[in-house]
Amino acid sequence: MKTLIIEDAGKVSFTEKQKPTASKGQVLIKIKAVALNHRDQYIREGKYPGINYGTTLGADACGQVIELGEEVDNKWLNKEVVINPNIEWGDNPRVQSKNYHILGTPTDGVFAEFVAIDENKIAEKPKHMSHEEAAALPLAGMTAFRALFHHGQLETSQKVLISGVGGGVAQFAFQFALASTSEVYVTSGNAEKRAKCIELGAKGAFNYKEEDWTKQAKEQAGGFDLVIDSAGGSGLNDFIKLMKPAGRIVFYGATTGKPKDLDLFRMFWNQITLQGSTMASDQEFHQMIEFVNTHKIKPIIDSTVAFDEIISQFDKMKEGKQFGKLVAKF
């Protein structure tokens, strides 16, 4: 079968591998569509811990169950499903285990025609989604879900700011927040993305490249109960200034690096939380699927190409011009 592997730092390539079979407790899935995450591009660039060259890439996929291993519930046969990319989260809902990793490195991922996977790692494809939309959901949807609800403790009527809303996780955080409260604000350096978010229901959209954006945000929103961020860096101080007392800043990345200083004084007096977050537990995978079903949320797709053209989606991700997930289908 055809797979996309990380051949060497800087190089991904198509390779034929043997079609897997469903072992005991597993299902065999014929993949219909897959989606990219930033980590796929980071792995391509050799900038990810624990890369095992030769590994099939990819964390996110939607497909159809075509074969059942021993002891697997018959209900799965022919079902369309999405895959939970977690491997060994472990028993603790508060944090992943030491052996935790994500499909696609160092364990073979889903950028392949067929994938064999444990029965407990799949969920039915939401019926309101296409294969492409369902493929776009798991990793970014889980990360957003945990950041907003487990760590962020988002409540109805709270004011939430989603920073850098171009990214995949940020977009899910934006959509999930919109389904939970009417007071959702975003930041983006891109005018089109800001306009798009207003169109979709954001109450305000700020350009973090403008020096006085925090002033604008203060005037328009008053203050935030929750910020969801993945930029980190000294921009965290902007959020600290904008938080309501007892506000929470949840971050799942630090693309601008470490902060040069951090206003601890305002943080302790206002009892602010700075909370690191990553991915989500297996339980949250299922909760997130239920949430998108309840609220009929559809992932935002930037573009879909044929699987044979998937490398062009890596290039697009590197440029960072997309609004929505980058998908490839069989």
Next chain:
Amino acid sequence: MKTLIIEDAGKVSFTEKQKPTASKGQVLIKIKAVALNHRDQYIREGKYPGINYGTTLGADACGQVIELGEEVDNKWLNKEVVINPNIEWGDNPRVQSKNYHILGTPTDGVFAEFVAIDENKIAEKPKHMSHEEAAALPLAGMTAFRALFHHGQLETSQKVLISGVGGGVAQFAFQFALASTSEVYVTSGNAEKRAKCIELGAKGAFNYKEEDWTKQAKEQAGGFDLVIDSAGGSGLNDFIKLMKPAGRIVFYGATTGKPKDLDLFRMFWNQITLQGSTMASDQEFHQMIEFVNTHKIKPIIDSTVAFDEIISQFDKMKEGKQFGKLVAKF
């Protein structure tokens, strides 16, 4: 009556003020003992927000109710009590209101022969404590209680590190932690204080001035579920390195300033919390009193002087050589 006021930045002095009376809902307390907090010395130095010169200093006191205002429960008459120094915490258990402040600036405090205060701001003096011990309890005890339990969510069998254990809050955090789990560790730059903590039940005591203290801590403790800190600064990275996954760092001060960088990468991957904390709610004042009664905890007193000599305790605090609270009695 005799009071100690902040006369000007750098100068505290004794001044006669009129003896107060108990208004409706208030009790009049004859003060038996008072205790110092760092904020008293900061106010003396003019380094505290909102100083109102002429204000009677002091947040912590123990005394006897000698007069009741209208509508006050008769049970209080002649009772020995401790005072909750909160003013206008407000209704939200998660954070204080905008008008929140602490007795002793800008509202007249307790370094006086008599204090009139609302009935709901007192609690019975714990019977196992002397007047001096009870006076030492409120502000630092409340701050430690909230940091450990509300924000820190300390559980039995967790490993907790109390940094800079010479300070008043840190000592209560140490004692409260000892009553809650057997795995309490401390840091101090002072060998005597470290030895004292080991004697009192600490499982380990580290000298944060030694370059490899984190290595020693890692070897001895493995990792911490909770750190209680008031130093802040770049030392926060030491804690981030030492935290178990999902660990919490709760800080109630930042005496070494803002961190020059902060390892956000380790923080998000390990889902670490950095949590600001300050003082405690009125409800926590009563919970803390109940806690010290249950566990028969006695505040550690460094020394007691006559109220007339209280300025010498300010000087001692400035030097920072004390182990335990600095008290003055009538």
